[in-house]
Amino acid sequence: MVELAANIWADGPSSDPYEPDKAQIREWGTWIEGIITAFTSNGGLVYSSKAAMEADLAHAEKTMAWVIGDPVAANNGVYGKVGASGTGSWTRRSDLPFSFIVANDAGAGTPVAIQATTAIPISGSALVWMEVAETNTGSPVTVAFNGGAALTIKTNSGNDVAVGGLTAGMIVMGIVSGSTFRLVSDQASSAVLAACEAARDAAMSAVPNQFPATRAALKAINTATHTAAYLREAGREGQFVWRTGDFSALIAADPREGIYIKADAVATTAGAWVRQGLWAVQGGYAEWFGAVADYDETDGSGTDNDDAINAALALLPRVFLAGGYYRTADTVELGPYRSLVYQFGAQSMPVGDTDYFRLNTRACIVPRNLPRRHVINSMITQCELSGGVLANPSAAESYTASSAGRLANYRIMDFTNQDASGATRATQRLLSIAVKGSRGASVEGVSIRTTRANGNFVSDAADTDFGNQCDIGFLGENAFFGSLKKSVITWAFRDAAVLLVTDDVTGDAPDYHPQTDRFFISECLIEGHCGFAVRGPDRVRISAVTTTTIRVKWFKSHRFAQTGSIYADGSSYTYSSLTYDAGTQELVFGGLSADPVAAGVAVGDELIRTEDTRTFGSGGVSVNNSFIRSISHPSLNARPC
Structure with missing residues (x-):
């Protein structure tokens, strides 16, 4: 017996589909033709409709008959006579023995509702070959053969054809399965890729987390529908969450947008994108x-x-x-x-x-x-x-x-x-x-x-x-x-x-x-x-003291103001004048607020500016x-x- 049609036209892997062997096709066709010859030479009957066959009962029992061309696709097939000549009925035994049917899409329909015709009636056991006339602009897509019911075209995996999945001039093969026309060939890979990308985008938009590449993209996110985002900007990567409330002061304190980021469409008094993590305790990166x-x-x-x-x-x-x-x-x-x-x-x-x-x-x-x-x-x-x-x-x-x-x-x-x-x-x-x-x-x-x-x-x-x-x-x-x-x-x-x-x-x-x-x-x-x-801070030695003045040696780095306060021998004195004695090269603090002599201030004691006395030093x-x-x-x- 010759190779079965299912094996000759097997799909093979989607990445490398099988190509049918022409020698096997010729052998299989010769076998089919032999069956048909045998059928007709032995008195086989062919009717254009089931009604015409049923009107003709003048045949012996077990006589074989074919119905080809009945407008009801299910009526077409191989029948056998039951009962003696002139009586009985016809019983459907199988589909017509055509495993391969060519359909013509002349463009009579639309890109999403194909109208196709065949010379041989369509059956569920036949492989249908069809050249697509127009690229589909929508999904799902239907096909009706010989004016019959519209069948939804499904991919090999059972999904609706993607937009652009059927391109003009494309050859498709499939079988009728209930209310669908199931492709055994693939749809256009570019359309599949586009569908995959669309599905990815839809999935990403459906989940709460977004993945903006820049802060500008983060700011543009609709905070009414998405409240979490992972920033992918180099060096600034991290998870951000949308927080409601008045963040105006925090955003103002973070002009370089390391922690708090304003959304484009929302006022800082209403909310902000806030970096997540334990940065408030553990710190973070510059x-x-x-x-x-x-x-x-x-x-x-x-x-x-x-x-x-x-x-x-x-x-x-x-x-x-x-x-x-x-x-x-x-x-x-x-x-x-x-x-x-x-x-x-x-x-x-x-x-x-x-x-x-x-x-x-x-x-x-x-x-x-x-x-x-x-x-x-x-x-x-x-x-x-x-x-x-x-x-x-x-x-x-x-x-x-x-x-x-x-x-x-x-x-x-x-x-x-x-x-x-x-x-x-x-x-x-x-x-x-x-x-x-x-x-x-x-x-x-x-x-x-x-x-x-x-x-x-x-x-x-x-x-x-x-x-x-x-x-x-x-x-x-x-x-x-x-x-x-x-x-x-x-x-x-x-x-x-x-x-x-x-x-x-x-x-x-x-x-x-x-x-x-x-x-x-x-x-x-x-x-x-x-x-x-x-x-x-420096301390200097007192070089002379009277009841109204204190003197220190002049030096080129002194930082004493014209009026101010000094601290000497444990007491603070304000002074109203600071003069320079060129003869002795001394600074003279005059107009003191108290008598330093009475307080025990003496030559050799230390003097320091009052503003320098409060330091505890560096011990x-x-x-x-x-x-x-x-x-x-x-x-x-x-x-x-």
């Missing part, structure tokens, strides 16, 4: 606020990150840096009990090792041409009257020559311009500071490093402005219980790599005594023109397992000290 570690040491370029880091520090208790080199153009300021952290710790970069820069992913702040805008309000000078300036016994050595005289003396740092004139006090020196910390502030694992003007980290004696990048690496101002841990603060800081000072003017509240007591340094590398310094500073040294550069000679 990258959420736009920080980018893209510093290029070949030319000094990169994103200025001070605004982003400061924005994060304003809202988060702990700010983490993801890693890399962060260029800054101004001071990073840590408020009370704020922390700047790189969780993997810092490492020192050997001078001249440029490969180390490229391979190391530590978090390093790179201050570039910071503005000098900070001042130290306490009267902190070089103490020239009490040994603050000493001749360098090695000043003649060759290694000091490049300092252009800067190393001729050892000097304590001075935060004035040393320009006092008579009773007119010295002006405050403006300072550039890379990182500034206050009470309880800490830096952990984060490096701070200066650069050459051209951007790289390699020292060159020919540079004239290496030190212009930054005066102070880390300033702890009233940094009571602050800390530096596992940090590298190194190279050409013009004044100090790390400086701790007390300053009453910047105290937190009237009842808070400014202090840098109990500041902790652990496992750090600290290098600068002065590696590490701790300074409190208890602890340094453990750290390396600290002075490291200078010729370009530092331009800064007086």
Whole structure:
């Protein structure tokens, strides 16, 4: 027996459908033709309708008859005679033995309601071959054969055909199954893909969470239908939830949109997108606020990150840096009990090792041409009257020559311009500071490093402005219980790599005594023109006293106002005048509010500005397992000290 039609025209896998073998088709067709010949040669009967057949009973029992062309498709088929000639009836035995029927879609219908005709009646056991006349513009699609009932076209998997799934000129094959025409061939793959994408979009719109690629896309989400979104913007990734309420103050406090984001169509007084997580307790990343570690040491370029880091520090208790080199153009300021952290710790970069820069992913702040805008309000000078300036016994050595005289003396740092004139006090020196910390502030694992003007980290004696990048690496101002841990603060800081000072003017509240007591340094590398310094307000010795005046020796860094208040031998005195005695080179405080002699004030006693008396100083500073040294550069000679 020849191969069955079901095997010859088998579908095969959808990715690689079978192609029927022509030899098998010819063999199968010859077999069918033989059956038909045998049928007709043995008195087989063919009728155009079932009614015509039933009207003709003059045939012996078991006579075979075919009905072809009956308008009722189910009436067509192979019948057998029951009963003697002239009596009995015809009984349907099977479908017509046509396994393959060609249908013609001449375009008489519509793209979604196909009208097709066949030369042979359609049956459920026949495979129908049809060329589509028009691309379907909708779904579902129906087909009616020979004016019969409309059959819904279904894909091989039983789904409605997608829009565009049947294209003009496309060949489809299928079988009639009840009220449907089931395709054994596939619909157009592009339409399937489009349908899949549409289903994906519908599914995503049906679930509560959205996945915007940018903050702009997040802001555009309809908050009436979606209240959760995962932001996919690089560096700012995270889950956001829509919260109702008045968020106007919080949004105003977060202009860089790290935590709170306004929706385009909703007022800030009505709600906001709020980042989820434990950031209020555990902290979060500066990258959420736009920080980018893209510093290029070949030319000094990169994103200025001070605004982003400061924005994060304003809202988060702990700010983490993801890693890399962060260029800054101004001071990073840590408020009370704020922390700047790189969780993997810092490492020192050997001078001249440029490969180390490229391979190391530590978090390093790179201050570039910071503005000098900070001042130290306490009267902190070089103490020239009490040994603050000493001749360098090695000043003649060759290694000091490049300092252009800067190393001729050892000097304590001075935060004035040393320009006092008579009773007119010295002006405050403006300072550039890379990182500034206050009470309880800490830096952990984060490096701070200066650069050459051209951007790289390699020292060159020919540079004239290496030190212009930054005066102070880390300033702890009233940094009571602050800390530096596992940090590298190194190279050409013009004044100090790390400086701790007390300053009453910047105290937190009237009842808070400014202090840098109990500041902790652990496992750090600290290098600068002065590696590490701790300074409190200056005191001066009384040189003369009367019932109405107190005198001190004049010095070029004095910061006494024309009128004010001083503290001497345990008592406070206001004064109404400050004059300069050129003959004795003394400052004279006159118009005192009380008699200092009667109070026991004597020559040699200490005098201090009243605004400097409330500081508790810097006792208890602890340094453990750290390396600290002075490291200078010729370009530092331009800064007086």
